[in-house]
Amino acid sequence: MSITERAVKNPAGVAVAVAILTLFGLFSLNGLPVQLFPDIDLPQISVFSSWRAASPKEVESEILDPMEEVLQGMPGMEVMSSNAFNGGAWINMEFTLGTDMQATLMEVIGRLNRLPSMPADSDPPVVNLGGGGGGGANQALSWFFVQLLPGTQGSIEDYSQYIMDTVKPRLESIDGVAGVQVNAGAPEELQITIDPYRAAEYGIELGSVAARTSRSTDVSGGFVDVGRRQYTLRFEGRYDPAQFKDLILEWREGRPIRLGDIADVRVERGKKTQIAIQNGNPAMSLRVDRANGANVLGTLTLVKEAVAELREGPLAQAGLDIQQSFDASVFINRAVSMVTNNLLLGVLLAVGVLWLFLRDARATLLIATAIPISLLSTFIVLQLTSRSLNVISLAGLAFAVGMVLDAAIVVSENIVRLRERGEIPSVAALAATSQVKGALLASTATTVAIFLPVLFLQDVEGQLFADLALTISIAVVISLMVALTVLPTLAGSFLKPKKLTSDSKQGWSRLAHTLMKASATRTRRTILIVSLVTAPLLITWMIFPQLDYLPPVKRDAVDAFLQFPPGSNVETNEKEVISKLVERLQPYMDGEKEPALKNYYILTWPGGGTIGARALDQSRVDELLEIVRNDVLTDIPDFRGFAMQGNLFGGFGGGRDISVHIQSADQAGLYAAADATQKKLIEAFPGANVQTNPGIELAEPELRVFPDDARINEVGMDRRGVASLIRTLGNGLWLGEYFNGENRMDIIMRAQGWETPEELATTPIMTPSGEVVPLSELVTIERATGPGQVRRVNGRRTVSVNLSPPDNVSLETAIAQIKADVEPGLKAALPADGSIQYGGSADSLREAIETMSRNFIMALFILFMLMAGLFRSLKDSAIVVMTIPLAGVGGVIALQTLNLFTFQPMDLLTMIGFIILLGLVVNNAILLVDQTRQAERGGMDRHKAVENALRVRLRPIFMSTLTSIFGMLPLLLLPGEGSVIYRGLAASIVGGMACSLIFTLLLLPCMLRLGKPKKVEIFTPEMASKATLETAA
Secondary structure: OOHHHHHHHOHHHHHHHHHHHHHHHHHHHHHOOEOOOOOOOOOEEEEEEEEOOOOHHHHHHHHHHHHHHHHOOOOOEEEEEEEEEOOEEEEEEEEOOOOOHHHHHHHHHHHHOOOOOOOOOEOOOEEEEOOOOOOOOOOEEEEEEEEEOOOOOOOHHHHHHHHHHHHHHHHHOOOOEEEEEEOOOOOEEEEEEEOHHHHHHHOOOHHHHHHHHHOOOOEEEEEEEEOOEEEEEEEOOOOOHHHHOOOEEEEEOOEEEEHHHHEEEEEEEOOOOOEEEEOOEEEEEEEEEEOOOOOHHHHHHHHHHHHHHHHHOHHHHOOEEEEEEEEHHHHHHHHHHHHHHHHHHHHHHHHHHHHHHHOOHHHHHHHHOHHHHHHHHHHHHHHHOOOOEOHHHHHHHHHHHHHHHHHHHHHHHHHHHHHHOOOOHHHHHHHHHHHHHHHHHHHHHHHHHHHHHHHOOOOHHHHHHHHHHHHHHHHHHHHHHHHHHHHHHHHHHHOOOOOOOOOOHHHHHHHHHHHHHHOOOHHHHHHHHHHHHHHHHHHHHHOOOOEOOOOOOEEEEEEEEEEOOOOOOHHHHHHHHHHHHHHHHHHHHOOOOOOOEEEEEEEEEOOEEEEEEEEOOHHHHHHHHHHHHHHHOOOOOOOEEEEEEEEHHHHHOOOOOEEEEEEOOOHHHHHHHHHHHHHHHHHHOOOOEEEEEOOOOOOEEEEEEEEOHHHHHHOOOOHHHHHHHHHHHOOOEEEEEEEOOOOEEEEEEEEOOOOOHHHHHOOEEEOOOOOEEEHHHOEEEEEEEEOOEEEEEOOEEEEEEEEEOOOOOOHHHHHHHHHHHHHHHHHHHOOOOOEEEEEEHHHHHHHHHHHHHHHHHHHHHHHHHHHHHHHOOHHHHHHHHOOHHHHHHHHHHHHHHHHOOOOOOEOHHHHHHHHHHHHHHHHHHHHHHHHHHHHHHOOOOHHHHHHHHHHHHHHHHHHHHHHHHHHHHHHHHOOOOOHHHHHHHHHHHHHHHHHHHHHHHHHHHHHHOOOOOOOOOOOOOOHHHHHHHHHHO
């Protein structure tokens, strides 16, 4: 007994099953996490280490190079990029997909434990899994800024510890929050500021001061028994800040010389290195990161509630306010709402098409039941597989609306057709389902098989779009089960047993006759076959769109990147650059100029910074971009700013950036080649953002101090002592750490008293020989310039020139233009050991094309072999496969038509659309081939069998194709947040199916009428009766 017969005989069981699916589907829908994109596994590990007051060259030699040495040769590592900058080093390692990252993380930690001794005042390496702490599109849940309320005393930095103790732990306690990054500014230090002139006057060596202060520490003497008790013996040797001033350095004529006599001792914050401003006011930024698998909307709701409590409670009591800047839920809600509305509109359009064909409300409603059952069942599987609701999975459901109707249309239309002959509904339901079951199994199997390569892709594109393939596959499989069980059961009781007439029946017969007439002679068939196979391939080749990586999903915000004058300090940047930026943005923030701003922030760090601005009217973001680019960031001496609209795919490497990596050990030649490349790219792409990383201006001012060994030895010193002296005269010499009972802070000794290199040279130095000499007698001081940052890729010094092509230029076009116009000149400018590599989206596009090409061929092969097995005929399988080029040309024509209105290249998601198209367009061909072979097995003549197949299957073919097209049409035509993600995919499928519908009905009859009829094996038990029923019809 077949599954259909069991269902028809047990309608109560079917009803219970549908009710359970509905209940669990609604429950799963409510429990699915909602986020913007699927979770993406980026196999990366980052390592960070800081060394205060160290220049990039010293960091490279003492920190970066040793770490690279021990990390080289990590299993599965593809790229290791690193940066040495003022005060620290950063390494990022990218691994092959499928690498066991937990084991690799332990391997990295183990190797770093084998590092040789690092500088005493450097921090141990910090290892992060995932490239540095969660700044990707999904990980950055939200940004908040804390400001002072009017009347609050002090600066915002004074409240950093309060924020760390109050806000940070409260937010991190929320389920779904991975961590909170607080930009708290420089930490507190115990500063010993020495007057070198007074030290020389008292005859105190700075080296001896450092030795005495650094040796004061607490010591535990262990445990001693005193009578019946055990005591802990402790030596309280560490000075607290107040006692440091009383530290006796030496005795002179019976009088002590204390540290307070030559130095000022106090606890203060270190040198300011960063600036944070929100809406014109000094602020402190907090970035809230999302944990993997967390429900973004649910977590954000909890975070907002916690922030509201903090704002009204502890922060208000302290005179502080906290405001949200970046809210991911805004875009997510708009994008999800738009896709949901398009999905519902697609359902209405698809149901409307059904009614136009059937003109029977009961039959239309019968078919439409496949939609909610299939979609709710899909939610259950998404929950079981730990997936999420995002714009990709929801787009898959929207595309599936028309596809889940295909099986229901074929079954229901066949039931209606048999009822039109006078069959009672219960008999018609069983017979009609039995007749088409084989074709439905074949079409469903091919549709699901097409998605298998996408499901098993492990790279970024595979992870990103697996949800699309999974949702469509689940929905199509469930729709087959609905068509074979629920629909026949409902038809037996829901449809009235009356004979129907169809006014369009003669119309379908006339159309079938016309199609047969078009291929009536051998000559006509030959012409049609040759033209319909070669012309689409030729047209596709001639008008094939340009290739791109990921769709440019723009955020409703303007992001700007700031480059300050080389060597400028924080105070100068704040006075000469930041103040002007605030002055220019504030009128828009206050509503005096349009477009008014909702909020904005400015964040800076040594050498650079960023601006984020959001318009109150989100539709005016393009206008805001032009204002920031042309009015805000211009006319500031020695300053450069690059403004662009943020890309939500940037976190996955999809920011449409082409990186030209130039490598050489010759630093001067390397920078000269990078400068020439930057100028060439600006010339080749007017208006595009072209930046170098690091900056190529060798204008970072340096004071280089060269020792005079003879004089140094003469006064009883050595190079090590002079080096410590120079650090004391500079940012300060690290002496150790002080613990105040709650926090640890560095003890820094520095000397004051000079503002120019000339004053530094005259600084008096007390030497071990008892002689006071100016520093210029021991060293030579020269002014010079050097790099502000050193970048290395795979161990070689590198400068990366990054290009963001204009929005109307595809990556393929940009890469081709670079290789044709820029690369020859670059090669000529390279040093002898120089080399060029391409990275960024350029490299991702190349890998994606190779991957998608392999998967397209694999999908085509799976399709061919699957149909060959189902039909038991390689010829019939080949006939079906030959219809695929007809669909391809339709998709390409649709994309080029779309390009007349908006820029639409062949991006990655559009490529996946063509793979989906493979599984869709063969369904019509399967119906015709299956119906023809059934009739032939029943003894019908080949030509009559083809005409009978057309007459019987034309209506369901048109119905299923048009419902699929109209179900996807809203995704193609309606604009909205995130619509660019699936616009190209929808265009390729809609255009491909529309073109395939016309061409397939012309090509297939020609192909089926070729050759001599021969006996074909029956591959399912039901087929023996099918041909008889169809012939009688």
